Amino acid sequence: MPNILIVDDDINILKLVEIHLSKQGYIVLLAKDGMEALKILQKKQCQLAVVDVMMPYLDGYELTKEIRKKYDIPVIILTAKNQMEDKEQGFQAGTDDYLVKPFEPKELAFRIRALLRRYDKQQDDSVIQIGNTMINKKSYMVQIGDRTIILPLKEFDLLYFLFTNPMQVLSRNHLIEQVWGVEYEGDERTVDVHIKRLRGRFSNLTDDFQIKTVRGVGYLLEARRG
Structure with missing residues (x-):
């Protein structure tokens, strides 16, 4: 099942989303701020990130920009704000979707499934193979036979x-x-x-x-x- 990264400084939101998504079979990884999220992404391959806007150290917009630089995964931004300027800032940062708090966990799950399907359709275009060497734009990995090589960006x-x-x-x-x-x-x-x-x-x-x-x-x- 896909690994879903949830980033929010509100522990109650983290627990609520973790419980709901885990019941649906997702593997849920939790981070309390943007810096912790980047450390998780370096160690774990995630298929989607759900990112809160208002966080210490690195806010959701900046975190989304960092994710966009290094990882080809969909991002959903969570925010308590519902102003057009905030939505615009989110999409400029590179988010794929936008969900305003308070939200229904079911709606978040619907949006996650939709984005994963959309990205899965693009998967074939991101994998190129020459001989036994395969290069994957989604995971940023090079595979030669059974050996995996991770390169600098x-x-x-x-x-x-x-x-x-x-x-x-x-x-x-x-x-x-x-x-x-x-x-x-x-x-x-x-x-x-x-x-x-x-x-x-x-x-x-x-x-x-x-x-x-x-x-x-x-x-x-x-x-x-x-």
């Missing part, structure tokens, strides 16, 4: 982009734009450093692919045939 994003564009010559500038964003102010050496790290990690693990240097242009991911 930008290394993963770079490898994923190369996997989605095999046998294509990609310039350093293009890789910067796609992986780091058009507003990135660093130089092209960043790409070279990350490519070197990826080669170091995978050269002795698999021959499913190689990252080739195209002199004066950039890089190409060569996939093994057959």
